[in-house]
Amino acid sequence: MDERGSRRAVTPIVAIVGPTAAGKTSLSLDLAERLGGEVVNTDAMQLYRGMDIGTAKLPVADRRDIPHHLLDLLSVRQAATVAEFQGWARTVIGDLRAAGKAPVLVGGSALYTRAVLDRFEFPGTDPDLRAKWEAELAVRGSADLHALLAERDPEAAGRILPDNGRRIVRALEVIELTGRPFSATLPRLEYVDPATVQVGLRIDRELLEQRIEQRVAEMFDGGLVDEVRRLLAEGLADGRTASRAIGYQQVIAHLAGDLTLDEARARTVIATRQFARRQLAWWKDDPRITWVEHDAPDRVEQALAAVRALPVVE
Template sequence: MKIPVVAVVGPTAVGKTKLSIEIAKRFHGEVISGDSMQIYKGLDIGTAKVKPEEMEGIPHYMIDILEPSESFSVASFQLMVQNYIKDINERDKLPIIAGGTGLYIQSVLYDFQFSEEKRDESFTEKLEEELEEKGIDHIHRRLAKVDPEQARKIHPNNVRRVIRALEIYEKTGMTMSELHEHQKQNSPYTPILIGLQMEREELYNRINRRVDSMMEEGLLQEVERLYDQGLHNVQSMQGIGYKEFIPYFEGKIPLQEAVDTLKRNSRRYAKRQYTYFRNKMNIHWYPISEQTAHKTFSTILQDLEGLLGKITKY
């Protein structure tokens, strides 16, 4: 029998953390963070990292595992989370992934094979020669003919990814899009995805208020501490909540502009998250508002009881 994994997804600030804890309490679960930024120590306020007192005694994983100076890949994330899923299941607990980084969660649930094809150096060299002779637009048009979906996603200037997408097609006879679709259909788990969606205006207001709260909690000081350590161009400082303040510390913009940019970037990120989840995964969506949150959570817990009903240990 495949391991059941519950994933709580949706845009930032919608209430995923609280719901994941409620599910864990009800179904003897443990929570794995599916957020690509909460892995970093010291990036607490800007990532809306769950506080110890908010955990209500539920174990949480994939939080505070790296120094801010370290890099991390989706492939590393996938391996670590899959190990946690195995361990949690072996202790007769329900693995619950909570977070908002769509590709990271998808890679775990559908076991994306990131190195399924070794590099073909001769093909790469041939394409690089063609690139030098005819230009990147010519190479990008080649990709558009065989894989229009990836061509739309990959900017022509991202030469490495354009070449890689063509290389995969040359070696497998499948487009990168088809490869991803094939992987999506074959999960090593029984994934149950719960999505929270909120009316745009309410969600955007929540995001704006959350940023104001973060500033009151000391977000500026958190980013300044990292900036003063010389962590300007590392992966962790490219995340929303951190990169917006670098121009302020460099004296290029006033503080209010940095805060306004953070709010705008957070709203745009929420929109991208929602679009990604809607398009990429089969999710049980639940509308939620601040007024209906308690009732919505009760409905979700009831529905989950039915979905998990065949698995007696839950």
Template sequence: MNEPLVALVGPTAVGKTKLSLALAQQLEGEIISADSMQIYRGMDIGTAKVGPEEQEIVPHHLIDIVDPDQEFSVADFQERVDQLIPKIYQRGKLPMLVGGTGLYVKAVIEGFLFPEMETDWELRERLEKEAEKEGTEHVHNKLAEVDPALAEKLHPNDLRRVIRGIEVYQQTGQTITYFKEEAKKRPPRYQAVKVGLRRERENLYQRINQRVDLMIKEGLVEEVRELYQQGYDRELVSMQGLGYKELIGHFDGEYDLEEAIRLIKRDTRHFAKRQFTWFKRDDSIHWFDVEEYQFEDLLIEVKGLIREQLQW
């Protein structure tokens, strides 16, 4: 596993899609989506998926691979990408990992030691009932007893991850923290060059607001309503996606459409800030301030870096 790999990362609405399409065409690349929401079928507008026209120009992978009620983990993503990259490389193409889900990118390049285990549905159901009866703090305290480092990072209301932490410990005798620490000791799995895009905060926030308005115009409300009517509820991981959970709240009568749109914009801005905080911790990312370049100049700079780093 030492194939060349490009990772193009950065916060939502920063301009990754446009640059990735141009780079892929000029470097003979194939794009692997590193977006934890674009994996779901029927969720197109809200996840800003590239359209069929773009996918005809440049092959895209790991888009529309599961239904919104199917489970899909970071381990599943890593496994799929590990199968994809050698095939792309054998075709004489450059694998390009593009997206804003930092955990997905990290899993592919650095690798995680994922414990081999079956889902313990009985345990999950029991802990969910305990959370309903005793409160989420009660279940969070159970995690703190076995994996205090993970418990410190997780809010008690992040029940899904709290339960997962307990489940891993009960089945393997080791904590998620242990597996993460072991993963850090391993060398990089691919010969990767990481490119990050950023913009001034106010400009990025303006782009986010404009993009949300465009999504509404393109039919986001209708897209979410259709999923809602099919029975996909807000408890699903997929329906926690930006734009989806806020509109479901509107459909449930909690607020009007204008407030839903305001919440989508606010939550997306907060999400972009968290994304940038995540990526900023990675010293190996080569950052480019998008606003300092004309697009063609940015393309030349990034392409030059990739060719120099990967000898591609």
């Protein structure tokens, strides 16, 4: 029995947001069941086949027979872009809604979620400019280019990690191509479709850090090193996107002899905590999000109340 009622309601788009390890996956399944919907992945690294343990990808047996979309699309050698993902996700969402099924978006990549939900136009590209900045990256390194980006667009630099050379190059390319800050191309707080609801999970920071540490321990104990070893044989080290995933890059360093196993674990915990803080920074100033406590007994009902508040088509 779904929650759409006797009147023909607008089929909603529901996105579950919040920091990693807060419990988004469980809530997405609950809402998909109650709304008669299907789950749409918005985690950049869960796009990759074989990246299961380190991305906390939900096993098929645990998906409650609810269809999941945009998982396992790419090999670890392939690069994912936000622009491509936007197109894929909007196509899936359109198809689901045409069939009367509510898309329930869930994943840890805040930029990917915002790119799908909000008005977000991608500027073009210039192969010569891109090649120029990639050459600069090869010579100067990502930290030096990040410092340059901080001079030209402090807001963009604040949102891009100093070791993310690919995004730094893209930002500098766009600045030179358009004459505007790269941050001006980031999504506005305006939904593409007004029948959109974001539900955020709120969790105490100390508890979150404990849960992150526990999750990392479970990943390492559950075979993350073997997973990375297998993916290296499939070309993981050559993948510009996949190889930078948290946990994977630390295990790659361990297998290369640069880190002990304990150091790889510890660095994964630190990187995940930093990632969670960046996630929260994306969402903290978004007044459209309905925040619920991660462990509230009625969190599903609170989320459904936000969905029911959407306009109804008579």
